[in-house]
Amino acid sequence: MTPEKKNQRRLRNLALLSLLLLAVGGTFAFQAFNQRAINDRLNEVEINVGGRVHDYYNRDTENKDVFVENYGERPIMARIRLSEFLETRQRDESNFTPLVAGTSRDDVENWTTWIPSANDITDRENSNASNAFDQYANLIFGWERSGQDAPWYMPTFNHDNLDQRTAAAGHARDWIEGNGATDAVTDGATHPGDGTDAYWSAGEDFDNSGPIWPGEEVTNQTAQNLPQDRAPMTMNQWSNLPNEDKIGNFWVVDSNTGWAYWANRLDREQATSYLLDAAEMTAAIEDKVFNGFYYYGIHVESGLVSPDQHEEFLNDGEQHHAELEDLLQGIQNGVMYDDGQNPLPNEDSAPDAFDFSTMRPGRIFTMAGEQYRYLENMGSGNHMIIRNNVITEISFVQQEEELDSWYDSLHSEVRARVQPVANNFITGSVPDDVVTFDGGMRWIPNNLEGEVAADVTTIVQGAGGSPRAFALSLADVTRLSGLGQAFPNSLGRTATNSNSWWLRTPGAPGFAWHVNFQRPGQLFANNNVSFTHPVRGIRPAIIINQSN
Numbered sequence: 001m002t003p004e005k006k007n008q009r010r011l012r013n014l015a016l017l018s019l020l021l022l023a024v025g026g027t028f029a030f031q032a033f034n035q036r037a038i039n040d041r042l043n044e045v046e047i048n049v050g051g052r053v054h055d056y057y058n059r060d061t062e063n064k065d066v067f068v069e070n071y072g073e074r075p076i077m078a079r080i081r082l083s084e085f086l087e088t089r090q091r092d093e094s095n096f097t098p099l100v101a102g103t104s105r106d107d108v109e110n111w112t113t114w115i116p117s118a119n120d121i122t123d124r125e126n127s128n129a130s131n132a133f134d135q136y137a138n139l140i141f142g143w144e145r146s147g148q149d150a151p152w153y154m155p156t157f158n159h160d161n162l163d164q165r166t167a168a169a170g171h172a173r174d175w176i177e178g179n180g181a182t183d184a185v186t187d188g189a190t191h192p193g194d195g196t197d198a199y200w201s202a203g204e205d206f207d208n209s210g211p212i213w214p215g216e217e218v219t220n221q222t223a224q225n226l227p228q229d230r231a232p233m234t235m236n237q238w239s240n241l242p243n244e245d246k247i248g249n250f251w252v253v254d255s256n257t258g259w260a261y262w263a264n265r266l267d268r269e270q271a272t273s274y275l276l277d278a279a280e281m282t283a284a285i286e287d288k289v290f291n292g293f294y295y296y297g298i299h300v301e302s303g304l305v306s307p308d309q310h311e312e313f314l315n316d317g318e319q320h321h322a323e324l325e326d327l328l329q330g331i332q333n334g335v336m337y338d339d340g341q342n343p344l345p346n347e348d349s350a351p352d353a354f355d356f357s358t359m360r361p362g363r364i365f366t367m368a369g370e371q372y373r374y375l376e377n378m379g380s381g382n383h384m385i386i387r388n389n390v391i392t393e394i395s396f397v398q399q400e401e402e403l404d405s406w407y408d409s410l411h412s413e414v415r416a417r418v419q420p421v422a423n424n425f426i427t428g429s430v431p432d433d434v435v436t437f438d439g440g441m442r443w444i445p446n447n448l449e450g451e452v453a454a455d456v457t458t459i460v461q462g463a464g465g466s467p468r469a470f471a472l473s474l475a476d477v478t479r480l481s482g483l484g485q486a487f488p489n490s491l492g493r494t495a496t497n498s499n500s501w502w503l504r505t506p507g508a509p510g511f512a513w514h515v516n517f518q519r520p521g522q523l524f525a526n527n528n529v530s531f532t533h534p535v536r537g538i539r540p541a542i543i544i545n546q547s548n
Contacts, residue, residue: 050070050071050072050159050160050161051068051069051070051071051072051076051078051266051304052068052069052071052156052158052166052167053066053067053068053069053080053166053167053300053302054066054067054068054069054153054156054166054167054169054191054271055166055167055168055169055172055174055300056153056169056170056172056191056193056195056199057168057169057170057171057172057195058170058171058194058195058196058197059171061196061197062278062279062280062281063195063196063197063277063278064140064276064277064278064279064298065143065151065195065197065274065276065277066080066274066275066276066300067153067225067271067272067273067274067275068080068262068266068271068272068302068304069153069155069156069167069270069271069272070266070267070268070269070270070271071155071156071159071268071269072159072161072268073268074268074306075265075266075267075268075306075307076265076266076304076305076306076307077261077262077265077266077304077305077306077307077310077313077328077331077332078261078262078266078272078302078303078304079259079260079261079262079302079303079313080251080259080260080275080300080301080302080303081113081114081257081258081259081260081300081301081302082113082114082139082258082260082276082298082299082300082301083108083111083112083113083114083258083298083299083301084111084112084114084130084133084137084296084297084298084299085098085099085100085103085105085108085111085112085295085296085297085299086098086099086100086133086136086137086294086295086296086297087099087105087294087295088285088288088289088292088293088294088295089289089292089293089294090289090290090292091291091292091293093292096293096295099132099133099136100112100129100132105182105295105297106182108297108299111297111299112128112129112130112132112133113128113130113257113258114130114133114139114258114298115128115130115255115257115258116234116253116255116258117234117255118234118235118236118255119234119236119237120234121141121231121232121233121234121237121253122139122141125255130258135282135284136281136282136284136285136288136296137279137280137281137282137285137296138278138279138280138281138282139276139278139279139298140276140277140278140279140280141231141232141251141274141275141276141277142228142231142232142250142251142273142274142275142277143225143228143273143274143277144228144231149224149227149518149519149520150224150225150226150227150228150273150518150520151198151200151224151225151274152198152200152201152202152204152222152223152224152225153200153222153223153224153225153271154167154169154191154192154193154200154204154206154220154222154223155220155221155222155223155269155271156191156215157191157208157211157213157214157215157216157218157220158190158213158214158215158216159215159216160215163214164176165177165190165214166190166191167190167191168188168189168190168191169189169190169191169192169193169194169195169199170189170193170194170195170196170199171189171195172189172195173186173187173188173189174188174189174190175188176188177189177190177214182297184295189213190213190214191213192206192212192213200222201222202222202224202518203221203222204221204222205219205220205221205222206219206220207219208220223269223271224271224517224518225271225272225273225274226249226270226271226272226273227249227273227490227520228249228250228251228273228274229245229248229249229250229489229490230245230248230250231250232250232251232252232253232260232275233250233251233252233253234252234253234254234255235252235253235254235255235256235321235323235324235327236255238252238263238323238327239323243336244336244360244362244484244488245488245489246263246327246330246336247263247264247330247331247334247335247336248263248264248489249262249263249264249272249273250262250263250264250273251263251272251273251275252327254320254321254324255321256318256319256320256321257318257319257320257321259303259313259318259320260275261313261324261327261328261331262331263327263330263331264331265307265331265332265334265346276298276300279296279298281296307331307332307346308332310328310329310331310332311328313328314328332346333345333346334346334364335363335364341355342354342355342358342359342363342365343365343366345363345364345365345366345371346364346366346371347366348366348367348368348369349365349366349367349368350367350368350413351367351368351411351413351414351417351544352413354367355546356374356377356383356544356546357377357381357383357546359374359377359383360374361374361375361376361480361484361485361486361488362374362485362486362487362488362492364388367414368410368411368413368414369411370387370410370414371387371388371389372385372386372387372388373385373386373387373388373486373492374486375480375486375541376480376486378458378459378543381545381546381547382419382459382543382544382545382546383543383544383545383546384457384541384542384543385541385542385543385544386472386486386539386540386541386542387406387495387539387540387541388495389495389499389539390495390499390500390501390535390536390537390538390539391406391537391538391539391540392499392533392534392535392536392537393532393533393534393536393537394502394532394536394537394538395502395529395530395531395532396502396512396514396527396529396530396531397529397530398532399471399502399504399538402537402538403468403469403470403471403538403540404468404469406469406538406540407468407469407540407542414542414544415467417544417545417546418467418468418469418542418543418544419459419467419542419543419544419545420459420460420461420465420466420467420468421457421458421459421460421465421466421467421468421470421543422458422460422464422465423460423464423465423466425455425457425470425473425504426451426454426455427451427452427455427473427504427505427506428450428451428452428453428454428455428505428506429452429505429506429507429508430448430449430452430474430505430507430525431507431508431511431525432507432508432511432513432524432525432526434447435447435448435523435525437523441519441522442516442519442522442523442524443481443521443522443523444478444481444482445474445478445523448474448475448478452473452474452475452505453475454475455473455474455475455476455504455505456473456475456476456479457470457472457473457476457541457543459543468542469540469541469542470504470540470541470542471502471503471504471538471539471540471541472503472504472539472541473503473504473505474503474505474513474523475505476503477493477503477515477523481493487521489521490520490521490522492521493515493520493521494515494516494517494520494521495539499517499535499536499537500514500515500516500517500518500533500535500536500537501514501515501536501537501538501539502514502536502537502538503515503523505525506525506529507525507526508525510528510529511525511526511527511528511529512525512527512529513525514527514536515539517535517536
């Protein structure tokens with residue numbers, strides 16, 4: 001079988017991304033090894049499936065950003081593993097001495113795998129050689145800044161999924177582009193930016209004509225990393241989460257092997273939150289070498305696969321955590337719990353295949369070509385559901401027309417189950433600065449009154465109602481948010497494509513309420529009703545009846 005045939009139905013990335021840090025007299029330099037993404041094929045038709053590891057580093061600030069971007073057309077699953085190397089030399093010595101015996105700078109395969117303790121990702125495992133690095137290097141995991149939105153990045157220009165190079169920026173160096181050098185001096189950047197924290201921001205673009213960097217000669221606009229639902233954690237900590245919280249946008253580390261798994265499918269045009277945010281040397285390294293030299297490196301190995309090929313992560317000959325198989329199956333399914341005989345979340349099924357009475361709020365399912373989030377059981381066989389993705393670039397004033405258009409495009413079997421709601425909602429209005437909130441920043445309103453509070457979607461029989469799609473009200477979102485509800489966290493509110501969406505509730509004159517994506521899941525009424533944006537639109541909801 002040819003290599004091309006072997007990869008017909010899978011995307012595979014076995015990467016060598018290395019971040020090497022050298023200090024000589026107090027100066028720093030980094031280099032980056034690379035990763036690979038090989039194409040998927042379905043039915044002998046080549047599909048653009050690919051992912052790329054981003055590596056942003058700045059030696060002056062020690063900022064170190066490592067994350068994965070899906071630039072392709074299909075979801076992927078991702079994992080990353082770190083290994084470390086340190087050697088020192090006094091000025092009167094001829095040779096460097098490695099911290100861990102038997103390791104060498106030029107052989108990254110024998111570097112020491114980073115292994116966290118079973119219950120604390122910030123502490124290296126004491127029984128492993130990885131513990132030797134504790135006193136010299138602090139690895140900062142995840143990304144969280146008080147009051148700040150998720151960071152922005154420049155999407156890769158390189159969409160060749162046979163190209164093994166990373167998007168290495170600043171003082172980072174791609175392993176291939178840098179010709180495999182381990183001198184911490186040779187250049188090998190493959191991506192724009194200087195590697196400092198928050199280098200990119202919203203609304204910026206970069207023209208790659210030339211090309212300046214590997215890839216297409218196009219102009220890219222900045223995109224936003226997914227906000228982390230929770231900080232990176234170990235498998236033991238993951239095991240103690242409630243089932244409904246086990247799948248989401250965060251990293252989970254198998255403390256048996258050191259592999260860190262993104263605990264969700266990474267959809268097209270999405271980028272994970274940071275696994276690694278900084279690599280900081282401690283003062284102890286100065287005590288060890290005085291006026292000598294030291295060389296510290298982090299080697300990052302990555303793997304990307306199509307969700308239906310997730311068993312490749314299990315069949316690699318390593319002794320994984322006992323619950324890894326459950327995690328991977330949950331990522332593929334999009335859910336960790338069983339709810340009767342309902343089809344899996346990503347399994348497209350006919351309406352009569354579902355038993356909606358057994359669904360939990362927030363459950364994802366795919367029906368007749370559309371993916372939905374289950375909102376609530378309304379009784380008498382009626383169930384409220386909402387489209388799981390946002391239809392973008394639609395203004396508030398365009399919302400009703402677009403909702404009707406979406407409804408008309410639904411499969412006839414779905415439309416036959418849709419229940420009537422009010423032809424015209426009495427929404428009321430409330431300015432942005434009037435509303436106060438409980439449960440976090442702009443998360444759950446606590447002072448809605450009058451028509452705004454009363455605007456709760458119900459079934460309306462007779463002349464005043466008709467079967468149709470609708471936008472949720474501010475009152476709807478309020479009552480459907482919180483622990484055990486359809487929107488338990490920001491992930492559900494911002495939808496799977498992490499976009500903003502309009503509610504039907506007006507704010508001050510000329511403004512309307514929406515669910516924000518820059519501050520994920522938070523509620524604002526600070527945009528004009530005519531405002532359109534590539535990441536703002538509508539999220540249609542309907543009420544369906546189980547017995548129809």
